[in-house]
Amino acid sequence: MKLKDIVPWGRSFEEYRDMFLLTGADLQKTILGCGDGPASFNAGLTKSGGKVVSADPVYRFTTDEIRSRVRDVYPEIMSEVSKNPDEYVWDSIRDVRHLGQVRTEAMELFFDDYEQGKKAGRYIDASLPELPFEDKIFHLALCSHYLFLYSEHVSLEQHILSMKELCRVANEVRVYPLVTLDGKRSEYINPVVSELRNDGLDVSFQKVRYRFQKGADEMVVAK
Numbered sequence: 123m124k125l126k127d128i129v130p131w132g133r134s135f136e137e138y139r140d141m142f143l144l145t146g147a148d149l150q151k152t153i154l155g156c157g158d159g160p161a162s163f164n165a166g167l168t169k170s171g172g173k174v175v176s177a178d179p180v181y182r183f184t185t186d187e188i189r190s191r192v193r194d195v196y197p198e199i200m201s202e203v204s205k206n207p208d209e210y211v212w213d214s215i216r217d218v219r220h221l222g223q224v225r226t227e228a229m230e231l232f233f234d235d236y237e238q239g240k241k242a243g244r245y246i247d248a249s250l251p252e253l254p255f256e257d258k259i260f261h262l263a264l265c266s267h268y269l270f271l272y273s274e275h276v277s278l279e280q281h282i283l284s285m286k287e288l289c290r291v292a293n294e295v296r297v298y299p300l301v302t303l304d305g306k307r308s309e310y311i312n313p314v315v316s317e318l319r320n321d322g323l324d325v326s327f328q329k330v331r332y333r334f335q336k337g338a339d340e341m342v343v344a345k
């Protein structure tokens with residue numbers, strides 16, 4: 123995995139809470155954040171006493187390397203959003219400038235926490251579909267803005283293997299969003315859900331509080 127192939131982009135602790143409908147009881151659980159990249163969920167939850175490990179291939183790189191990659195992709199991402207404002211709900215995030223501010227603040231919290239978190243084993247260099255964790259070591263695994271969103275880049279087979287792997291390491295798995303980059307429901311959802319149900323897992327869909335990308339209003343839950 124080369125750094126230039128990764129689009130690091132980080133959401134905040136509050137965004138994770140709303141994307142995954144995390145309750146006070148959920149936040150007491152041992153949580154895996156898979157594909158967390160430079161999001162500040164881990165930093166925020168750790169600060170409030172929670173137990174969380176983030177796994178992402180970007181953690182093989184140093185703070186400076188990730189910062190420099192964020193600097194490279196930032197203008198591209200902001201320009202894409204500016205060109206397509208109708209694809210987003212401008213509510214809690216008011217406009218493109220505010221989006222930049224919210225993302226930058228979240229990523230700064232991540233950068234401030236990264237070195238100490240890495241030493242504490244909270245940021246692990248790992249890639250789906252194979253995670254270096256024992257069976258059911260986490261109560262809850264969260265995956266934000268990687269599976270389903272990148273259906274054009276990650277194959278159906280990789281999705282199935284990845285979901286099975288997340289279900290192997292955690293009692294419950296929540297994934298959001300279920301739409302692709304162009305805002306359409308991913309075609310992989312039905313086949314992935316069938317596979318998981320065939321394995322005996324209980325799979326359901328839940329509407330979430332979070333609203334930003336249009337059409338992205340639910341998560342899938344497997345347990």
Ligand SMILES: C[S@@+](CC[C@H](N)C(=O)[O-])C[C@H]1O[C@@H](n2cnc3c(N)ncnc32)[C@H](O)[C@@H]1O
Pocket residue numbers: 128129130131132133134156157158159160161177178179180248249250251265266267268
């Ligand atoms: C768009 S970012 C989302 C970051 C964060 N989850 C959020 O919502 O703010 C996608 C993340 O997926 C990570 N990623 C890419 N391939 C992966 C893989 N095979 N397994 C786990 N994470 C991966 C990238 O490194 C990147 O950090």
